[in-house]
Amino acid sequence: MTDPVLATASDERHVPVLLDEVLGALQPLDGASVIDGTFGAGGYTRAILAAGAGRVIAIDQDPTAIANGADLVASSSGRLDLVHGRFADMEAHAEQCGLASVDGIVLDIGVSSMQLDQADRGFSFRFDGPLDMRMSREGPSAADVVNQLDGRDLARVISVLGEERRAGQIARAIVRRRDNAPLERTADLVSVIESVLGQKRFGESHPATRTFQAIRIYVNRELDELGLALAAAERLLAEGGRLAIVSFHSLEDRIVKRFLQERSRTSAQGSRHMADVAVAPPTFEMRKRSGIEPSEVEVARNPRARSARLRFAVRTPAPARALDLADLGVPQLPELPMAASARKA
Structure with a gap:
Protein backbone atom coordinates (compact mmCIF):
# COMPACT_ATOMS: atom_id res chain seq x y z
CA MET A 1 0.00 0.00 0.00
CA THR A 2 1.38 3.44 -0.98
CA ASP A 3 2.28 5.77 1.86
CA PRO A 4 -0.07 8.80 1.46
CA VAL A 5 2.78 11.19 2.23
CA LEU A 6 4.91 9.80 -0.58
CA ALA A 7 2.11 9.32 -3.11
CA THR A 8 2.47 11.21 -6.37
CA ALA A 9 -0.05 13.60 -7.89
CA SER A 10 -1.16 10.85 -10.29
CA ASP A 11 -2.59 8.94 -7.31
CA GLU A 12 -5.13 11.71 -6.69
CA ARG A 13 -8.40 12.63 -8.34
CA HIS A 14 -7.30 16.24 -8.21
CA VAL A 15 -4.04 17.00 -10.02
CA PRO A 16 -2.18 19.92 -8.41
CA VAL A 17 -1.46 22.62 -10.99
CA LEU A 18 2.14 23.78 -11.55
CA LEU A 19 3.29 21.39 -8.80
CA ASP A 20 6.98 21.27 -9.79
CA GLU A 21 7.07 25.04 -10.19
CA VAL A 22 5.43 25.59 -6.79
CA LEU A 23 7.93 23.27 -5.12
CA GLY A 24 10.75 25.14 -6.84
CA ALA A 25 9.37 28.47 -5.63
CA LEU A 26 9.20 27.26 -2.03
CA GLN A 27 12.73 25.80 -1.91
CA PRO A 28 14.54 25.00 0.29
CA LEU A 29 11.95 22.80 2.02
CA ASP A 30 14.15 20.53 4.15
CA GLY A 31 12.98 21.12 7.71
CA ALA A 32 10.90 24.16 6.71
CA SER A 33 7.59 25.23 8.21
CA VAL A 34 4.97 25.80 5.50
CA ILE A 35 1.34 26.84 5.32
CA ASP A 36 -0.79 25.34 2.56
CA ALA A 67 -12.41 14.80 6.60
CA ASN A 68 -10.75 13.38 3.49
CA GLY A 69 -7.32 14.44 4.77
CA ALA A 70 -7.44 12.35 7.95
CA ASP A 71 -5.29 9.54 6.50
CA LEU A 72 -2.61 12.00 5.41
CA VAL A 73 -2.48 13.47 8.91
CA ALA A 74 -2.18 10.00 10.41
CA SER A 75 0.73 9.09 8.10
CA SER A 76 2.63 12.35 8.53
CA SER A 77 4.42 11.42 11.77
CA GLY A 78 3.13 14.55 13.48
CA ARG A 79 4.40 16.93 10.79
CA LEU A 80 0.94 17.91 9.49
CA ASP A 81 -1.74 19.98 11.20
CA LEU A 82 -4.99 20.03 9.21
CA VAL A 83 -7.13 23.05 10.14
CA HIS A 84 -10.76 23.77 9.28
CA GLY A 85 -10.93 27.50 8.59
CA ARG A 86 -10.19 30.31 6.16
CA PHE A 87 -6.73 31.09 4.84
CA ALA A 88 -7.30 34.77 5.56
CA ASP A 89 -7.06 33.73 9.24
CA MET A 90 -3.74 31.94 8.76
CA GLU A 91 -2.03 33.96 11.52
CA ALA A 92 -4.51 32.73 14.12
CA HIS A 93 -4.24 29.17 12.83
CA ALA A 94 -0.43 29.29 12.97
CA GLU A 95 -0.53 30.67 16.51
CA GLN A 96 -2.87 27.90 17.61
CA CYS A 97 -0.38 25.41 16.17
CA GLY A 98 2.47 27.05 18.08
CA LEU A 99 4.17 28.94 15.22
CA ALA A 100 4.88 32.67 15.29
CA SER A 101 6.34 32.69 11.77
CA VAL A 102 6.74 30.31 8.85
CA ASP A 103 9.21 29.71 6.01
CA GLY A 104 6.73 29.29 3.18
CA ILE A 105 3.10 29.88 2.21
CA VAL A 106 1.29 28.50 -0.83
CA LEU A 107 -2.21 29.42 -2.01
CA ASP A 108 -4.10 27.76 -4.87
CA ILE A 109 -6.93 30.24 -5.40
CA GLY A 110 -10.44 29.34 -6.50
CA VAL A 111 -12.71 26.32 -6.57
CA SER A 112 -11.21 22.83 -6.52
CA SER A 113 -11.78 20.11 -9.09
CA MET A 114 -13.48 17.98 -6.44
CA GLN A 115 -16.00 20.71 -5.70
CA LEU A 116 -16.69 21.26 -9.39
CA ASP A 117 -17.25 17.56 -9.95
CA GLN A 118 -19.76 17.13 -7.13
CA ALA A 119 -23.25 17.98 -8.39
CA ASP A 120 -24.64 18.45 -4.88
CA ARG A 121 -22.22 21.35 -4.24
CA GLY A 122 -23.83 23.43 -7.00
CA PHE A 123 -20.59 24.93 -8.35
CA SER A 124 -20.85 23.69 -11.92
CA PHE A 125 -23.26 24.39 -14.75
CA ARG A 126 -22.37 20.94 -16.14
CA PHE A 127 -24.43 19.10 -13.52
CA ASP A 128 -27.90 19.76 -12.16
CA GLY A 129 -27.82 20.20 -8.41
CA PRO A 130 -28.84 22.54 -5.59
CA LEU A 131 -27.84 26.14 -6.29
CA ASP A 132 -25.35 26.30 -3.42
CA MET A 133 -21.66 27.14 -4.23
CA ARG A 134 -20.63 27.58 -0.57
CA MET A 135 -17.11 26.29 0.02
CA SER A 136 -17.63 26.30 3.79
CA ARG A 137 -21.23 25.03 3.56
CA GLU A 138 -22.18 27.95 5.81
CA GLY A 139 -23.83 31.32 5.24
CA PRO A 140 -25.90 32.58 2.28
CA SER A 141 -25.93 30.33 -0.77
CA ALA A 142 -25.98 31.06 -4.49
CA ALA A 143 -29.76 30.58 -4.39
CA ASP A 144 -29.99 33.34 -1.78
CA VAL A 145 -27.96 35.63 -4.05
CA VAL A 146 -30.01 35.17 -7.22
CA ASN A 147 -33.35 35.23 -5.39
CA GLN A 148 -32.76 38.12 -2.98
CA LEU A 149 -30.23 40.54 -4.39
CA ASP A 150 -31.66 43.69 -5.97
CA GLY A 151 -31.61 43.47 -9.77
CA ARG A 152 -29.14 46.35 -10.19
CA ASP A 153 -26.85 44.91 -7.53
CA LEU A 154 -27.07 41.49 -9.13
CA ALA A 155 -26.09 42.98 -12.48
CA ARG A 156 -23.09 44.66 -10.85
CA VAL A 157 -21.94 41.39 -9.27
CA ILE A 158 -22.17 39.55 -12.59
CA SER A 159 -20.47 42.37 -14.47
CA VAL A 160 -17.60 42.97 -12.03
CA LEU A 161 -16.86 39.45 -10.85
CA GLY A 162 -17.77 37.64 -14.06
CA GLU A 163 -16.65 40.32 -16.50
CA GLU A 164 -19.87 39.52 -18.35
CA ARG A 165 -20.79 42.16 -20.95
CA ARG A 166 -24.50 41.32 -20.90
CA ALA A 167 -24.80 41.25 -17.13
CA GLY A 168 -27.75 43.67 -17.10
CA GLN A 169 -29.80 41.50 -19.43
CA ILE A 170 -29.00 38.37 -17.43
CA ALA A 171 -29.92 40.05 -14.14
CA ARG A 172 -33.24 41.27 -15.53
CA ALA A 173 -34.03 37.78 -16.82
CA ILE A 174 -33.25 36.32 -13.39
CA VAL A 175 -35.57 38.82 -11.71
CA ARG A 176 -38.40 38.00 -14.15
CA ARG A 177 -37.92 34.29 -13.53
CA ARG A 178 -37.84 34.56 -9.73
CA ASP A 179 -41.02 36.67 -9.76
CA ASN A 180 -42.79 33.47 -10.84
CA ALA A 181 -40.81 30.94 -8.83
CA PRO A 182 -37.47 30.99 -7.00
CA LEU A 183 -34.38 29.61 -8.68
CA GLU A 184 -33.33 26.62 -6.61
CA ARG A 185 -31.12 24.48 -8.85
CA THR A 186 -28.17 25.03 -11.12
CA ALA A 187 -30.30 24.00 -14.09
CA ASP A 188 -32.72 26.83 -13.29
CA LEU A 189 -29.93 29.40 -13.50
CA VAL A 190 -28.45 27.85 -16.62
CA SER A 191 -31.80 28.00 -18.41
CA VAL A 192 -32.22 31.69 -17.59
CA ILE A 193 -28.71 32.50 -18.84
CA GLU A 194 -29.28 30.51 -22.02
CA SER A 195 -32.53 32.40 -22.62
CA VAL A 196 -30.37 35.54 -22.91
CA LEU A 197 -27.11 34.28 -24.42
CA GLY A 198 -28.24 31.17 -26.27
CA GLN A 199 -26.95 27.65 -25.86
CA LYS A 200 -23.33 26.53 -26.01
CA ARG A 201 -21.79 26.40 -29.46
CA PHE A 202 -19.07 23.97 -30.46
CA GLY A 203 -15.61 25.28 -29.63
CA GLU A 204 -16.89 28.06 -27.36
CA SER A 205 -17.09 28.25 -23.58
CA HIS A 206 -20.46 27.65 -21.99
CA PRO A 207 -22.58 30.85 -21.85
CA ALA A 208 -23.11 30.32 -18.10
CA THR A 209 -19.37 30.30 -17.31
CA ARG A 210 -18.97 33.95 -16.38
CA THR A 211 -22.18 34.23 -14.37
CA PHE A 212 -21.46 31.09 -12.36
CA GLN A 213 -17.94 32.37 -11.69
CA ALA A 214 -19.27 35.72 -10.50
CA ILE A 215 -21.84 34.26 -8.13
CA ARG A 216 -19.36 31.73 -6.72
CA ILE A 217 -16.78 34.44 -6.02
CA TYR A 218 -19.46 36.64 -4.45
CA VAL A 219 -20.88 33.87 -2.25
CA ASN A 220 -17.45 32.98 -0.88
CA ARG A 221 -16.04 36.55 -0.83
CA GLU A 222 -13.01 35.13 -2.58
CA LEU A 223 -11.35 38.39 -3.58
CA ASP A 224 -11.70 39.88 -0.08
CA GLU A 225 -10.28 36.66 1.37
CA LEU A 226 -7.35 36.79 -1.05
CA GLY A 227 -6.50 40.37 -0.13
CA LEU A 228 -6.66 39.61 3.59
CA ALA A 229 -4.51 36.51 3.07
CA LEU A 230 -1.82 38.50 1.26
CA ALA A 231 -1.62 40.91 4.18
CA ALA A 232 -1.51 38.02 6.65
CA ALA A 233 1.25 36.30 4.67
CA GLU A 234 3.34 39.47 4.76
CA ARG A 235 3.07 39.54 8.55
CA LEU A 236 3.62 35.81 9.05
CA LEU A 237 6.54 35.01 6.75
CA ALA A 238 10.01 35.05 8.29
CA GLU A 239 12.86 36.86 6.53
CA GLY A 240 13.73 34.79 3.48
CA GLY A 241 10.32 33.10 3.60
CA ARG A 242 8.65 32.38 0.28
CA LEU A 243 5.13 33.16 -0.91
CA ALA A 244 3.74 31.20 -3.87
CA ILE A 245 0.27 31.90 -5.28
CA VAL A 246 -1.48 30.09 -8.13
CA SER A 247 -4.44 31.97 -9.62
CA PHE A 248 -6.83 30.96 -12.38
CA HIS A 249 -8.42 34.12 -13.71
CA SER A 250 -7.57 37.75 -14.29
CA LEU A 251 -9.39 39.15 -11.24
CA GLU A 252 -7.29 37.09 -8.83
CA ASP A 253 -4.07 37.51 -10.76
CA ARG A 254 -4.40 41.30 -10.93
CA ILE A 255 -4.76 41.49 -7.16
CA VAL A 256 -1.73 39.26 -6.56
CA LYS A 257 0.34 41.09 -9.17
CA ARG A 258 -0.56 44.51 -7.78
CA PHE A 259 0.28 43.46 -4.23
CA LEU A 260 3.68 41.98 -5.12
CA GLN A 261 4.63 44.82 -7.43
CA GLU A 262 3.73 47.44 -4.83
CA ARG A 263 5.45 45.55 -2.02
CA SER A 264 8.65 45.07 -4.06
CA ARG A 265 9.08 48.67 -5.26
CA THR A 266 12.10 50.60 -4.08
CA SER A 267 10.91 54.00 -5.35
CA ALA A 268 7.88 55.73 -6.84
CA GLN A 269 8.32 57.13 -10.33
CA GLY A 270 8.58 60.92 -10.40
CA SER A 271 8.39 63.31 -13.36
CA ARG A 272 11.30 64.60 -15.44
CA HIS A 273 11.33 67.70 -13.22
CA MET A 274 11.33 65.79 -9.93
CA ALA A 275 13.37 62.94 -8.56
CA ASP A 276 11.78 59.58 -7.78
CA VAL A 277 9.79 59.66 -4.56
CA ALA A 278 11.05 57.46 -1.73
CA VAL A 279 8.73 54.69 -0.56
CA ALA A 280 8.74 52.36 2.42
CA PRO A 281 11.36 49.58 2.26
CA PRO A 282 10.17 46.67 0.09
CA THR A 283 8.72 43.75 2.01
CA PHE A 284 9.08 41.28 -0.86
CA GLU A 285 11.54 40.58 -3.63
CA MET A 286 9.86 39.30 -6.78
CA ARG A 287 11.79 36.54 -8.54
CA LYS A 288 9.87 36.45 -11.84
CA ARG A 289 7.73 39.47 -12.60
CA SER A 290 5.78 38.00 -15.50
CA GLY A 291 4.57 34.96 -13.58
CA ILE A 292 4.86 31.30 -14.57
CA GLU A 293 2.34 29.53 -16.78
CA PRO A 294 1.87 25.76 -17.25
CA SER A 295 3.64 23.98 -20.07
CA GLU A 296 1.81 22.61 -23.09
CA VAL A 297 2.45 19.13 -21.72
CA GLU A 298 0.74 19.95 -18.43
CA VAL A 299 -2.25 21.58 -20.13
CA ALA A 300 -2.64 18.52 -22.37
CA ARG A 301 -2.59 16.30 -19.28
CA ASN A 302 -4.83 18.58 -17.21
CA PRO A 303 -6.96 21.04 -19.26
CA ARG A 304 -8.03 22.86 -16.08
CA ALA A 305 -4.45 24.12 -15.79
CA ARG A 306 -4.63 26.20 -18.98
CA SER A 307 -5.51 29.50 -17.26
CA ALA A 308 -3.25 29.03 -14.21
CA ARG A 309 -0.45 31.43 -13.33
CA LEU A 310 2.08 31.21 -10.53
CA ARG A 311 3.59 34.29 -8.93
CA PHE A 312 6.10 34.06 -6.11
CA ALA A 313 8.31 36.29 -4.03
CA VAL A 314 10.76 36.19 -1.12
CA ARG A 315 10.18 38.06 2.15
CA THR A 316 12.67 40.78 3.03
CA PRO A 317 13.48 41.93 6.60
CA ALA A 318 11.38 45.12 6.21
CA PRO A 319 8.39 45.40 8.57
CA ALA A 320 4.93 44.55 7.27
CA ARG A 321 2.70 47.46 6.24
CA ALA A 322 -0.97 48.26 6.63
CA LEU A 323 -3.09 47.24 3.66
CA ASP A 324 -6.27 48.73 2.18
CA LEU A 325 -8.11 46.16 0.06
CA ALA A 326 -9.31 48.93 -2.26
CA ASP A 327 -5.67 49.67 -3.14
CA LEU A 328 -5.39 46.13 -4.48
CA GLY A 329 -8.44 46.59 -6.68
CA VAL A 330 -10.72 44.41 -4.56
CA PRO A 331 -14.20 45.60 -5.62
CA GLN A 332 -16.65 46.93 -3.08
CA LEU A 333 -19.90 45.07 -3.70
CA PRO A 334 -23.37 45.14 -2.10
CA GLU A 335 -24.22 42.73 0.68
CA LEU A 336 -27.19 40.43 0.85
CA PRO A 337 -29.84 41.90 3.19
CA MET A 338 -29.91 38.62 5.14
CA ALA A 339 -26.12 38.64 5.61
CA ALA A 340 -26.14 42.20 6.93
CA SER A 341 -29.02 41.55 9.30
CA ALA A 342 -27.36 38.38 10.61
CA ARG A 343 -24.26 40.37 11.61
CA LYS A 344 -26.38 43.00 13.40
CA ALA A 345 -28.15 40.28 15.36
Missing part, protein backbone atom coordinates in the same frame (compact mmCIF):
# COMPACT_ATOMS: atom_id res chain seq x y z
CA GLY A 37 -3.74 27.71 2.69
CA THR A 38 -5.88 25.74 0.25
CA PHE A 39 -5.54 22.04 1.16
CA GLY A 40 -8.22 20.68 -1.20
CA ALA A 41 -7.27 17.09 -2.05
CA GLY A 42 -3.87 17.54 -0.42
CA GLY A 43 -1.74 17.56 -3.57
CA TYR A 44 0.58 20.41 -2.58
CA THR A 45 0.70 19.36 1.07
CA ARG A 46 1.64 15.78 0.18
CA ALA A 47 4.43 16.94 -2.12
CA ILE A 48 5.74 19.49 0.40
CA LEU A 49 5.91 16.81 3.09
CA ALA A 50 7.65 14.42 0.70
CA ALA A 51 10.19 17.17 -0.11
CA GLY A 52 11.24 17.24 3.55
CA ALA A 53 9.21 19.99 5.22
CA GLY A 54 9.45 19.77 8.98
CA ARG A 55 5.97 21.14 9.67
CA VAL A 56 2.96 21.86 7.48
CA ILE A 57 -0.21 23.64 8.51
CA ALA A 58 -2.86 22.92 5.88
CA ILE A 59 -6.05 24.97 5.90
CA ASP A 60 -9.39 24.46 4.18
CA GLN A 61 -12.83 25.90 4.82
CA ASP A 62 -14.53 22.87 3.25
CA PRO A 63 -15.30 20.29 5.95
CA THR A 64 -15.27 17.53 3.33
CA ALA A 65 -11.65 18.30 2.45
CA ILE A 66 -10.72 18.18 6.14
